Amino acid sequence: MAYFNGVVGVAEQRNGKLQSTSLEVLTVARKVADDLGTEVTAILLGSSDGDTLAERGANRVWMVSAPELEHFQAGVYNQVLGHLLAELKPEVIVGAATIAGKALFGRLAANLGTGLVSDAVAIETDKEKRTVAVTRSVYGGNAMAQWVVRTLPQIITIRSKVYGEAKPKGEKGEVIQKDVPRELFSSPAKWLKSAEEQGQSVNLNQADIIVSGGRGLRGPENFALIDGLANAFGGAVGASRAAVDAGWISYAHQVGQTGKTVNPKLYVACGISGAIQHLAGMQSSKCIVAINKDPEAPIFKIATYGIVGDLFAVVPALTQKLKAQNE
Amino acid sequence: MNIVVCVKQVPDTATIRFESEAERVDISGATLIVNPMDEYALEAGLRLREEYGGKVTAISLGSKETEETLRTALALGIDEGILISDPLFEGNDAYVTSYVLAQAIKKLGLFHLVLFGKSSSDSDTGWTGPAVAEFLGIPDVTFVKKIEEISESRARVQRMMEEGYDLIETSLPAVFTVVKEINEPRLPSLKGKLKAKSHKIPIWTANDLDLDSTKIGKAGAKCEPLRVWVPEARKGGTFFQGEPEDVAAQLVQALKKQQII
Numbered sequence: 210m211a212y213f214n215g216v217v218g219v220a221e222q223r224n225g226k227l228q229s230t231s232l233e234v235l236t237v238a239r240k241v242a243d244d245l246g247t248e249v250t251a252i253l254l255g256s257s258d259g260d261t262l263a264e265r266g267a268n269r270v271w272m273v274s275a276p277e278l279e280h281f282q283a284g285v286y287n288q289v290l291g292h293l294l295a296e297l298k299p300e301v302i303v304g305a306a307t308i309a310g311k312a313l314f315g316r317l318a319a320n321l322g323t324g325l326v327s328d329a330v331a332i333e334t335d336k337e338k339r340t341v342a343v344t345r346s347v348y349g350g351n352a353m354a355q356w357v358v359r360t361l362p363q364i365i366t367i368r369s370k371v372y373g374e375a376k377p378k379g380e381k382g383e384v385i386q387k388d389v390p391r392e393l394f395s396s397p398a399k400w401l402k403s404a405e406e407q408g409q410s411v412n413l414n415q416a417d418i419i420v421s422g423g424r425g426l427r428g429p430e431n432f433a434l435i436d437g438l439a440n441a442f443g444g445a446v447g448a449s450r451a452a453v454d455a456g457w458i459s460y461a462h463q464v465g466q467t468g469k470t471v472n473p474k475l476y477v478a479c480g481i482s483g484a485i486q487h488l489a490g491m492q493s494s495k496c497i498v499a500i501n502k503d504p505e506a507p508i509f510k511i512a513t514y515g516i517v518g519d520l521f522a523v524v525p526a527l528t529q530k531l532k533a534q535n536e
Numbered sequence: 537m538n539i540v541v542c543v544k545q546v547p548d549t550a551t552i553r554f555e556s557e558a559e560r561v562d563i564s565g566a567t568l569i570v571n572p573m574d575e576y577a578l579e580a581g582l583r584l585r586e587e588y589g590g591k592v593t594a595i596s597l598g599s600k601e602t603e604e605t606l607r608t609a610l611a612l613g614i615d616e617g618i619l620i621s622d623p624l625f626e627g628n629d630a631y632v633t634s635y636v637l638a639q640a641i642k643k644l645g646l647f648h649l650v651l652f653g654k655s656s657s658d659s660d661t662g663w664t665g666p667a668v669a670e671f672l673g674i675p676d677v678t679f680v681k682k683i684e685e686i687s688e689s690r691a692r693v694q695r696m697m698e699e700g701y702d703l704i705e706t707s708l709p710a711v712f713t714v715v716k717e718i719n720e721p722r723l724p725s726l727k728g729k730l731k732a733k734s735h736k737i738p739i740w741t742a743n744d745l746d747l748d749s750t751k752i753g754k755a756g757a758k759c760e761p762l763r764v765w766v767p768e769a770r771k772g773g774t775f776f777q778g779e780p781e782d783v784a785a786q787l788v789q790a791l792k793k794q795q796i797i
Contacts, residue, residue, distance in 0.1 A: 280702070281702070283666065283675075283676060283677075283678070284675050284676075287670070307698065308678070308679055308695075308696065308697050308698055309697070311655075311662045311663065311666075311678060311679075312666055312676070312678040312679070312695075313666075314663065315630075315634075315661075315662070315663025315664070315665070315666035315667045315670075316666040316667060316669065316670045316676065318631060318663065318667060318758070319631065319634060319635075319666070319667040319668075319670035319671055320670050322758075323631075323758055324629065324631055324757075324758025324759040325630070325631070325661075325663060325758075325759070326759055327661045327662070327663060328660070328661070342762055346660075347658060347659055347660065347764070348547075348549055348552055348554070348561065348657075348658055349549045349657060349660075351549065351552070351554045351561075351766065352554055352561045352764055352765065352766050352767075353764070353765055353766075353767055354659075354761060354763070354764045355761070355762040355763050355764075356759050356760065356761055356762060357759065357760050357762055358758060358759050358760075359757075359758065359759065359760050360758045396675065397674075397675040397706055397707040397710075398675035398676070398677055398704055398705070398706035398707075398710065399704065399705050399706070400702055400703075400704060401692070401702075401703040401704065401705055402702070402703045403697070403700060403701070403702050403703075404694075404700045404701050404702075404703065405699055405700040406699055406700040406701075411698070411699055411700075412698045412699045413698075414698055415698065418797075442797065459717070460681070460696075460715065460716055460717035461696065461700075461717075463716070466549065466572065466657055467572055467573060467716045468716070470660075474796055475791065475796050475797070485549060485550050486549070486550075489549065492770055495796070496791070496794065496796050498787065498791075509772050509775075510770075510771075510772050511769075511770040511771075511772060512772055512773060513773040513774070514773055514774055514775075514776065514787055514790055514791075515772060515773070515774070515775045515776070516775070516776050516783050516787065517775065517777070518780065518783065519780075522780040523780045523783060523784065525780075526780035526781050526783070526784040527780075527784040527787065527788070529784070530781070530784040530785055530788050531788060531797075534788060
């Protein structure tokens with residue numbers, strides 16, 4: 210199997226900005242490569258910051274620039290990556306389980322005729338067999354499963370905020386601009402434009418701190434309290450299904466089984482009782498704070514810190530306290 | 537417009553027994569339901585049929601019990617349900633499942649759109665839809681939150697992204713995976729339920745599909761499960777009591793001490 214060699218980390222850019230999850234991907238790619246005694250090639254499609262990848266652990270960075278690659282297009286990315294990977298023939302491919310990653314790597318696995326284990330929260334390299342066992346959560350985070358890809362290349366995507374970002378190393382890898390055949394840039398599904406969500410920050414997967422509101426808020430206007438606390442923390446705004454279904458806040462904020470799975474350093478649940486479907490989306494957060502007036506609310510069973518009380522009094526007090534600290 | 541909806545039967549997470557000491561997930565007593573995200577895919581299919589005419593066919597790969605999932609879909613108003621079931625499919629991973637579904641869709645003949653929920657509540661991989669599209673050689677758009685325009689040959693849709701959405705134009709046939717924001721699923725009517733009871737659900741086995749027998753089941757799987765376990769349940773921690781200002785101060789102090797803020 211010497212035919213396959215090396216580890217590829219697939220980086221991601223949005224509007225030219227290298228995504229922080231790409232540095233997490235690099236951490237994992239570097240670790241697997243070190244375990245296997247091999248090298249890391251980072252691939253970055255679209256114009257962005259390849260130097261940072263080269264400074265932080267990639268032995269080389271392959272960049273492809275073209276107008277068609279500036280914005281994520283699953284079909285085009287799949288074709289271009291497939292072409293580059295045919296040349297590299299890596300043993301392992303590491304990517305991020307972002308929305309784009311989820312779109313891309315399933316297609317890529319079918320394209321390459323190989324397996325994919327997505328959303329890794331832990332990895333274990335077997336140096337002899339040269340395989341990577343991947344742990345992922347199943348059944349809404351209530352159980353864990355360990356899988357291994359038994360074909361090459363082994364594709365792994367990692368969940369955000371599990372691994373640290375790769376730090377600058379002493380030496381710098383090479384940044385190489387690659388040319389690929391132009392026909393790879395055309396696909397029947399085309400990006401037309403991107404629109405940002407108005408108002409609160411919704412990038413829950415990249416947020417270190419998330420403040421979420423639920424039914425206990427009693428109405429859409431009271432999300433202002435959640436916004437205020439999220440701002441004081443420098444975090445993003447989440448919501449329970451009840452709040453989203455009531456139309457108080459958009460679906461992009463929903464945390465839980467039918468919404469987003471998040472893994473922040475701190476998750477503050479305000480007026481959220483903690484249905485199993487909500488817990489499914491947030492129970493791996495490092496620290497959970499629950500503020501709820503019902504002492505029997507299931508959320509308290511998993512909260513690191515619990516406050517039984519009226520959120521309409523506690524949340525403003527907490528916001529004030531944080532603001533005072535920040536000044 | 538001919539629409540295929542791929543549905544999965546899953547155990548309702550709330551009814552599964554997670555035994556952390558025995559390191560066991562017991563789904564034997566769990567209620568089997570339509571994967572919650574697939575309800576949005578079924579609803580999207582039904583709404584498109586109501587607006588543009590045509591036919592909605594649901595297909596599901598699973599054991600014989602999966603027939604119930606298709607009956608639920610029939611009760612909602614889909615036209616046909618096809619069960620893809622064969623002991624030879626035991627040990628399928630997401631890759632093989634995608635391959636089999638793609639072959640089943642080919643057998644159905646003319647279609648314009650294949651719909652999936654964004655992911656399943658049990659394994660939550662979310663990659664079957666894109667992989668089916670690749671096997672069929674057609675485009676896909678994942679996390680579709682709104683269909684702005686659609687005809688039998690083209691569609692313009694909004695794909696949810698982390699910080700908003702991307703507007704994507706694609707030719708059809710295509711695969712879409714949908715998120716909850718796309719619609720609010722209907723409930724089955726009494727009439728629908730009665731009709732679904734007697735509706736014939738064909739079963740397609742491996743023999744009925746054009747499949748390479750070495751590429752299915754455990755032998756064809758690209759991924760191998762090593763083990764499943766239940767992590768120790770997360771425990772509740774410290775409660776803070778007192779006036780709002782006091783609990784706020786205690787919490788901030790604790791978070792600082794833990795270097796969280």
